[in-house]
Amino acid sequence: MNKLLIHVLLVLTFSAYGQQVTLRQCLDSAIARYAISHQSEVYNQILETESQISSSINLPQVKIAGQATWQSQALELPIKLPGVDIPALNQDQYKIQLEISQSIYNGGLVKAKKELSKQDNAINNTQNQIEINKLKQILIFNYYQILLVENNLDVLKTQKAILTQKLEDLTQLEQQGMMSQDSKNLLKSELTTIEINQIALETQLKTLQEKLQFYTGLNVTNLEIPDESIHFSEAQNRPEMKLLSFNQQKISLTKNLNNAAQRPNVFAFSTLGYGRPGLNYLSNDFSTFAIIGVGFQWQLWNWNRTSRQNQILDLQTSLIENQKEVFTTNLDAELLSLKGEIAAQTSILEKTEQLIELRKKVLESADSRQKMGEITTSDYVKDLQNYQKALLDQKNAQLKLSLAKSNYLFALGNL
DSSP states (O other), X not given: OHHHHHHHHHHHHHHSOSXXXXXXXXXXXXXXXXXXXXXXXXXXXXXXXXXXXXXXXXXXXXXXXXXXXXXXXXXXXXOOOTTOOOOOOOSEEEEEEEEEEEEEEOTTHHHHHHHHHHHHHHHHHHHHHHHHHHHHHHHHHHHHHHHHHHHHHHHHHHHHHHHXXXXXXXXXXXXXXXXXXXXXXXXXXXXXXXXXXXXXXXXXXXXXHHHHHHHHOSOOSSBOOOOOOOOTTOOOOOHHHHHHHHHHHHHHHHHHXXXXXXXXXXXXXXXXXXXXXXXXXXXXXXXXXXXXXXXXXXXXXXXXXXXXXXXXXXHHXXXXXHHHHHHHHHHHHHHHHHHHHHHHHHHHHHHHHHHHHHHHHHHHXXXXXXXXXXXXXXXXXXXXXXXXXXXXXXXXXXXXXXXXHHHHHHHHTOO
């Protein structure tokens, strides 16, 4: 009996031996293939373009304008001088001019726009990370489901191998007239039940593996059980909290932009033109002209529009503070629950190891007693099922402990 168990375990061990794929490899590979991961490149291009647009405000602004008009009355002198012929001005007039302006001071408007664009870029990339985390949750669940199904299959295969061997022993005893057909039928029914369950689990496993392989592009037939190191004092690094902080910072930068728009705007300008009349409005000749100067604009009053906009932004800041508090509270509660789960599964794992040793001794005794006819085959099958259940509970506790650790790291934002 001991040799059989050792043989079965060795077969299962070596069949699973090979290059194992880790949970982090699956996550990294899936993220690299995930379309939304490449959006950050587009966001960075948008940021660079917006920065160039903002910088262009400080560059000379050039435009050309022209017009041709006819007016019902032209300029004329209200007096007549003896012996002086004053020609009448034409009622049709023409003008084309080149206008150049250069910003000298704009109240920090360009800097404020650039800072706001950078903040928008940070917000977009953080929202991207939140979407990627949703994918991670799917992958983590899928990964552990595969491990759980594989564990159940391993237990069934071990149980099937033991019962098959036991059926061969009974066949020999039956030929010697020492065992009834009923005992063989009981074992055959148990084997059939195992085969039915095995088919269902293998189908489920194939579906789960195909899904994980679809996301990762990896061969996921040999997954490693994660054994993550946990530090309960580790600080959280969740993108949701970063997003709230970035939105808060954006509000502050928006206020800076509002205030910059209220400051004076000083600029230099020049106009080069050609037309009739030129700067001499009493001339009927086409001529060139030029104007150079400095100007400024300053909106002194906008009916408290800027002030009210900033009040709204202050209220939005207080809302975000409340959202951060709610998120922190929920996260702390989740971490406490996961700490409890880690502690519980650690204790259960220790107890299942003790239970396996006890169930193994009972099963070894039952094997000998059944051969001697002291107990029925049904009693032996029950002891075998109890032993297999202890093995299953041990592996499940190990998987649940590993899952709780992975979930704890994910909750912190470190997975």
